[in-house]
Amino acid sequence: MSDLQRDRILTCACELYLKDGLDGFSMRKLARDVGVTAPALYRHYQNKEHVLADVVREAFREFTAYLYRALEGRTPWERLARAGEGYLEFALEHPRWYEILFIAPEQMGMAALPDDLEAQGCAVHQFWVDRVRECMDQGLLRQGDPLQASLTMWAHAHGLVTLFNHGAFQVDVDTFRAQFRASGARMLMGLATDEFAAEAVEQLMGAEPVEVDSPTVKGMMQG
Amino acid sequence: MSDLQRDRILTCACELYLKDGLDGFSMRKLARDVGVTAPALYRHYQNKEHVLADVVREAFREFTAYLYRALEGRTPWERLARAGEGYLEFALEHPRWYEILFIAPEQMGMAALPDDLEAQGCAVHQFWVDRVRECMDQGLLRQGDPLQASLTMWAHAHGLVTLFNHGAFQVDVDTFRAQFRASGARMLMGLATDEFAAEAVEQLMGAEPVEVDSPTVKGMMQG
């Protein structure tokens, strides 16, 4: 069942995407890179959309490889910290791969994400929830909903790497790595002073002890 | 020096961008909406790039209007909290405006951002640094570099709204508002337990008491 030519097309498609981005990706360019004419591609792929779906699958393979190395850590904290490092390194070393994980399916000409890709996103998010939960169980992170806490951490990390990759910070990569860690440390320690923290939280959450419903995370990515 | 037709074109351009996004924006569509043929537009605008630059200027006008209302707050904390609310409401009510503030200039066919837009971004970022600094001065936020702390808060907020607007969370808007506040509260209070916080920070920052260089923020947005 192996289709060598299809594999060759996918390889070229990934290279083309990494080189020119989603906007610069076209079936005609892809055909040129493969060394055939454009119609020949349609013998192996139904259309552009299906090619891009395979490219996203490759992006997930790369991404999870970086993340799951964190499981070699021997303590919950080590695993969480290594997962954060892996997230950062992936985003820095492969910004185009990182980008396509968060691109809306409509931008790729899809009505919705294929089910298997949606499932991949859920699995990655579950990985984060598990890393947070075991730290809570050990008393390293404050008790609470691990899903909520993981969203806070994820949003912070995603925001930082997105802003950096878009060039909003004029710093070199090593400086940014230090910033990323320092900012993570501020999140763990808290931005408010001890005296003000309780009051600030109360003002933000309202008087009543709030229990926000857990969101259903559709996938880690791509709505 | 008023050019009424140019104003009309810009109005239609903003409506077209808000309706169809950057990908769906073309000079032909714009001409159709204005009620003229495409070449007529080039009497008033040099090219598409210049039209889009004016659209981004409008986005900044809207954005700063939301933000600067926060200055009506009577205390530093009230001003900071209101700024956060304004940021959230702007991103929720005008996701397309929010989006274009962070789009890379190359995606709009520009080599770089016009100087005045770059300056707008810097001004907005300075606004945030000022909100943080006055809270530090009052002992509400931990002492430190206001620029660093503001980046942590900004990344967190940007990450959350980006993920929500891209549809990664399957929650309604009101639930997300509550999540946004709750997540902000977690950032102020800190994710780690009091017992673990110091150790975690030390492990993240290294043994030596670290002073990360302040990044030069090129503009709040758009590298």
Place this chain on the structure above:
DNA sequence: GTCTATAATCCGATAGAC
């Protein structure tokens, strides 16, 4: 200032010969 007409490219996808 607006028009018609057009240049010059690009795109995804298909029909049908070989």
Place this chain on the structure above:
DNA sequence: GTCTATCGGATTATAGAC
């Protein structure tokens, strides 16, 4: 399985008449 040829569409932008 690949080719040539082509359909049908998009785009930015310009030349020149009115």
